[in-house]
Amino acid sequence: MQTRIPCVLMRGGTSRGPYFLASDLPEDTATRDAVLLAAMGSPHQLQVDGIGGANTLTSKVAIVSRSAEPGVDVDYLFAQVAVDRAVVDTRPNCGNMLAGVGPFAIEAGLVPVQGRETLVRIRNRNTGALVEAVVQTPDGAVTYEGDAAIPGVNGTAAPIQLRFREVAGAKTGRLFPTGRRTETIEGVAVTLVDCAMPVMLLRAADVGADADAAPAAIDGDKALLARLEALRLEAGRRMGFGDVTDSVVPKVALLGPAAAGSGAALAARYLTPHAVHKSLAVTGGIAIATAARVPGTVAEGIAARDEPGMVRIAHPSGVLDVALELNGEEDVAWAGVLRTARRIFEGNLLIPARIWAGKQALRAAAE
Structure with missing residues (x-):
C-alpha cells in the first residue's frame, strides 16, 4: 500500500x-x-x-x-x-x-x-x-x-522581487553572534555573521584556496574540506549552536577579489556546507553582502566599492546583485534580490x- x-x-x-x-x-x-x-x-x-x-x-x-x-x-x-x-x-x-x-x-x-x-x-x-x-x-x-x-x-x-526584513541576527539574535567582526579559529581569520543565514566567512587565500576556483576543484580537495569542516564545527560552537556535525548551519563562504571585468565587488565560493554551491544561495549572498558593508570584517577587507546600496558577488554561475539598506553599521533595514x-x-x-x-x-x- x-x-x-x-x-x-x-x-x-x-x-x-x-x-x-x-x-x-x-x-x-x-x-x-x-x-x-x-x-x-x-x-x-x-x-x-x-x-x-x-x-x-x-x-x-x-x-x-x-x-x-x-x-x-x-x-x-x-x-x-x-x-x-x-x-x-x-x-x-x-x-x-x-x-x-x-x-x-x-x-x-x-x-x-x-x-x-x-x-x-x-x-x-x-x-x-x-x-x-x-x-x-x-x-x-x-x-x-x-x-x-x-x-x-x-x-x-x-x-519575483524578494525583500528580506528582520534578517540581522535571525537565528542568534545578533548580527555578529560573538560580538567580534573578525576573530581567529585555528590561526585563520574568520567573520561569524548571522544575517538571513549564519555563515562563517574567510579569505580563500588563508586556507590555500581560490575564490575563483571551479566547484569541482574545491570539492575534490579532501584535505581542504576537512580543514573547513573543523573550522565550521568550532564556528558553530562559538555562534551558540552547539555540535553542528549533523546540521547545515553555519554555512561556509570562501572569499577573494573578483576577477577583472566581472563587475563584481568580490568573489565567493559558498559551501552548503560539505559541497560547493553551483551558484550562490540568496541567504548566503545577503550575509556576505552585509559583511562587505561593515568595517572590520574579512569581507570588507576584500570587497571593492560597489554602487551605493548594491553589492555584486561573483559566483560560479555569474553574479548575484544584493540590494541592501543599513541603519547604522549593524542594523540591516532590508535586503533585496531578484529571483524567478x-x-x-x-x-x-x-x-x-x-x-x-x-x-x-x-x-x-x-x-
Whole structure:
C-alpha cells in the first residue's frame, strides 16, 4: 500500500524541490521527517527511490500554510533533506526555494490576486525572518513567463522581487553572534555573521584556496574540506549552536577579489556546507553582502566599492546583485534580490503506507 500526498514540484531560484501544504503532512515532527526522507529517496547517493536530484540544491522541501499572524499572509518552513544521510534539517532558511512560495501560495488559494502584481508577505519559520515577495499576476493569475534571467538557470522567466526584513541576527539574535567582526579559529581569520543565514566567512587565500576556483576543484580537495569542516564545527560552537556535525548551519563562504571585468565587488565560493554551491544561495549572498558593508570584517577587507546600496558577488554561475539598506553599521533595514521560479508538475506524491498512512486513514481510525 502507498499513501498519496498532494504535492507541487517547483524550481525556486537555482534550487528545486517539492512544495507541500502543511495540512497535507503529518503534524508530528518525527513522522513528517520520515515522510520527507521517503519522498526524496534519502539516504541514497542517487536518491533513486524518490524525487530528489542527488544534490543538495535539488534535495529541498518547502512547507507552506496560511499564517495566523496579523500582517503576514503565509508561513514557510524550509527543510534541507540530506542526500546520503537520514537527516532533515529545519534550522536554515533557503532564499531560492522561497522564490516559489509566493506563486505556490497564490495558486493554492492562500493569497488572492491583487492586480498585475501580487504582494505576498511570508514569515519564514526557520529563522523568523519576514519576506515580501512581489509576484507577477497579469490577467488574474500567476505567470511564469517573462524576460528576467538569473545566473544558474537557463532562459528567462517572470521576475519575483524578494525583500528580506528582520534578517540581522535571525537565528542568534545578533548580527555578529560573538560580538567580534573578525576573530581567529585555528590561526585563520574568520567573520561569524548571522544575517538571513549564519555563515562563517574567510579569505580563500588563508586556507590555500581560490575564490575563483571551479566547484569541482574545491570539492575534490579532501584535505581542504576537512580543514573547513573543523573550522565550521568550532564556528558553530562559538555562534551558540552547539555540535553542528549533523546540521547545515553555519554555512561556509570562501572569499577573494573578483576577477577583472566581472563587475563584481568580490568573489565567493559558498559551501552548503560539505559541497560547493553551483551558484550562490540568496541567504548566503545577503550575509556576505552585509559583511562587505561593515568595517572590520574579512569581507570588507576584500570587497571593492560597489554602487551605493548594491553589492555584486561573483559566483560560479555569474553574479548575484544584493540590494541592501543599513541603519547604522549593524542594523540591516532590508535586503533585496531578484529571483524567478517555475511550477514543474503537480499531483500526488506516493510514499510507502508503512511510513505514514495519511490523514484520511487517521481520521477513519479516530471514527
